[in-house]
Amino acid sequence: MSASAEAxxxxxxxxxxxxxxxxxxxxNVGTPEEVRPMQGIDLDIPAGQFVIVLGGNGSGKSTLLxxxxxxxxxxxxxxxxxxxxxxxxxxxxxxxxxxxVFQNPFSGTAPMMTIAENFSLAAKRGRSRGLGWALxxxxxxxxxxxxxxxxxxxxxxxxxxxxxxxxxxRQALTLLMATWIEPRLLLLDEHTAALDPKSADQVIALTDExxxxxxLTTLMVTxxxxxxxxLGDRILMMHRGNVLHDVSGPTKRRLRVDDLLARFxxxxxxxxxxxxxxxxxxxxxx
Amino acid sequence: xxxxxxxxxLGFILSLVGLGVWVSFRIFKVADITVDGSLTFGAxxxxxxxxxxxxxxxxxxxxGMLGGMLAxxxxxxxxxxxxxxxxLSGILVMTALYSVNLRVMGRSNVxxxxxxxxxxxxxxLGRSLLGAPTVDLFGWPVAAGDLAVVILAGxxxxxxxxxxxxxxxxxxxxxxxxxxxxxxxxxxxxxxxERYRILGLALSNGLVALGGSLLAxxxxxxxxxxxxxxxxWGLASVIIGEALTGAPSLGFSIVGTVMxxxxxxxxxxxxxxxxxxxxxxxxxxxxxxxxxxVLPSLLGRxxxxxxxx
Numbered sequence: 001m002s003a004s005a006e007a008x009x010x011x012x013x014x015x016x017x018x019x020x021x022x023x024x025x026x027x028n029v030g031t032p033e034e035v036r037p038m039q040g041i042d043l044d045i046p047a048g049q050f051v052i053v054l055g056g057n058g059s060g061k062s063t064l065l066x067x068x069x070x071x072x073x074x075x076x077x078x079x080x081x082x083x084x085x086x087x088x089x090x091x092x093x094x095x096x097x098x099x100x101v102f103q104n105p106f107s108g109t110a111p112m113m114t115i116a117e118n119f120s121l122a123a124k125r126g127r128s129r130g131l132g133w134a135l136x137x138x139x140x141x142x143x144x145x146x147x148x149x150x151x152x153x154x155x156x157x158x159x160x161x162x163x164x165x166x167x168x169x170r171q172a173l174t175l176l177m178a179t180w181i182e183p184r185l186l187l188l189d190e191h192t193a194a195l196d197p198k199s200a201d202q203v204i205a206l207t208d209e210x211x212x213x214x215x216l217t218t219l220m221v222t223x224x225x226x227x228x229x230x231l232g233d234r235i236l237m238m239h240r241g242n243v244l245h246d247v248s249g250p251t252k253r254r255l256r257v258d259d260l261l262a263r264f265x266x267x268x269x270x271x272x273x274x275x276x277x278x279x280x281x282x283x284x285x286x
Numbered sequence: 287x288x289x290x291x292x293x294x295x296l297g298f299i300l301s302l303v304g305l306g307v308w309v310s311f312r313i314f315k316v317a318d319i320t321v322d323g324s325l326t327f328g329a330x331x332x333x334x335x336x337x338x339x340x341x342x343x344x345x346x347x348x349x350g351m352l353g354g355m356l357a358x359x360x361x362x363x364x365x366x367x368x369x370x371x372x373x374l375s376g377i378l379v380m381t382a383l384y385s386v387n388l389r390v391m392g393r394s395n396v397x398x399x400x401x402x403x404x405x406x407x408x409x410x411l412g413r414s415l416l417g418a419p420t421v422d423l424f425g426w427p428v429a430a431g432d433l434a435v436v437i438l439a440g441x442x443x444x445x446x447x448x449x450x451x452x453x454x455x456x457x458x459x460x461x462x463x464x465x466x467x468x469x470x471x472x473x474x475x476x477x478x479x480e481r482y483r484i485l486g487l488a489l490s491n492g493l494v495a496l497g498g499s500l501l502a503x504x505x506x507x508x509x510x511x512x513x514x515x516x517x518x519w520g521l522a523s524v525i526i527g528e529a530l531t532g533a534p535s536l537g538f539s540i541v542g543t544v545m546x547x548x549x550x551x552x553x554x555x556x557x558x559x560x561x562x563x564x565x566x567x568x569x570x571x572x573x574x575x576x577x578x579x580v581l582p583s584l585l586g587r588x589x590x591x592x593x594x595x
Contacts, residue, residue: 069474090478091474092473092479095473095474095476098474100474107468108474110463110467110468110471110472112463113460113463113464117460120457120460121460121461121471121475124457124461125475125476126475127476129458129461130458131457131458132456134455134456134460135455
């Protein structure tokens with residue numbers, strides 16, 4: 001467990017794919033809706049590590065992913081990806097390094113465009129787009145091959161508008177698109193939460209296959225404890241904009257769903273205590 | 287016959303406006319009212335250059351198109367860099383262009399008055415190729431010059447349509463379509479969505495201004511009022527085109543817009559022939575676009591009810 005800013009975990013620092021230092025962010029500053037989803041986060045992720053991010057609503061787990069993707073600028077702190085300081089890079093520039101799958105299956109694909117056209121866009125992720133034809137016959141052949149690997153029967157439908165497909169199919173395709181060019185960092189933001197259980201299992205199996213076969217550095221947010229236990233090399237548990245628990249190695253492998261639930265219960269109890277104390281103080285002094 | 291031929295020419299020329307509107311309305315899903323100003327801007331630049339400065343008509347036409355692209359760029363900047371509502375951005379630029387157009391022309395109406403233009407070039411070309419002042423077309427006498435003009439206007443529409451079809455199939459054009467379809471997705475794939483929108487609106491208004499420039503040369507004058515209601519004309523072309531072809535693909539959508547423009551112009555010519563008051567034309571057009579926007583959903587609802595037992 002390393003939550004200290006000055007001493008990064010030994011060994012990890014040298015080949016860290018992702019390095020976050022003192023990341024802070026406040027949204028809606030000065031309004032009643034003010035939230036602080038990042039309160040000085042330090043994080044090192046070695047190349048090839050598959051990290052599961054857990055946490056309740058408003059714990060800051062999605063904000064962590066969006067911060068890495070560049071959806072917003074940090075108030076304080078720095079982010080390095082693959083040795084490059086990307087703190088000030090806008091979202092579309094970071095896309096050269098980062099592949100993403102969103103929670104909403106509709107977010108990751110352009111619905112009016114065909115499967116083939118969507119993939120032609122993914123094949124140019126982070127690269128300059130010129131006036132060459134977007135679709136060549138060799139690209140279509142390669143696409144058919146790769147889509148066949150999904151075993152969803154979509155290889156014969158690559159000229160179908162992607163909006164006609166189911167959520168599970170779209171999410172599987174988005175995952176394939178995000179990894180078409182190998183990303184230095186793959187961000188999966190609850191990408192199975194909006195799917196029916198069967199589709200969710202399919203997409204999770206595909207995720208595991210892609211991430212472990214290609215050893216992609218990955219952050220995956222999930223609500224499903226079973227996924228967290230079965231997948232990945234490391235678990236981050238977020239709470240109120242901080243990393244509360246950071247479990248990896250043999251401890252992570254021994255971890256069971258019950259252990260995770262116990263830790264969540266622990267968090268909840270502490271929160272109740274805080275609220276109870278606040279209510280007591282309010283009664284006494286206000 | 288001459289009336290219908292004239293309507294065909296006008297339909298081809300205005301199909302460029304339709305295609306410009308198609309880019310903003312169908313690709314970026316905004317009704318960009320800059321069109322009303324940029325059409326006149328293209329016409330004003332060409333007229334001023336040809337009549338006042340004696341510039342080569344082809345160069346003057348290209349200059350008009352560039353003017354429209356500049357207007358589109360400004361609208362795009364207002365929408366993206368300054369985060370102004372798309373409709374309001376268009377209104378601001380259109381309003382500003384009204385003064386700019388008067389400045390460019392120096393007065394509210396500039397007639398070509400026998401100066402060489404693309405129109406006179408085409409007429410000369412037609413007469414010299416056909417070797418006679420009139421030709422017999424299906425039993426109707428038609429001026430050779432008019433025939434050449436309609437053919438070349440058709441070729442212009444064809445060429446612009448083909449270029450658009452090609453462009454929106456390139457890497458750049460595909461990404462531009464995606465930025466209108468799902469901005470979040472294409473941003474995550476590394477595209478600068480704002481830049482694409484500016485580029486797209488420049489393209490759109492460039493086409494509109496090209497249409498305006500050709501229109502001025504065809505009718506023989508540029509007028510400060512000529513752009514009024516043109517965005518609705520363009521929308522009508524797009525919507526009729528979709529009704530005619532069903533718009534199952536990009537190519538059909540583009541061809542449909544050209545067909546829609548021609549079809550609508552012919553309808554108007556016939557209606558005017560039957561005594562429609564030209565003053566009512568814009569009211570009829572607006573009512574038509576309203577009906578085209580609303581009817582499909584009304585009919586669709588009716589059909590769903592019919593299908594149910």
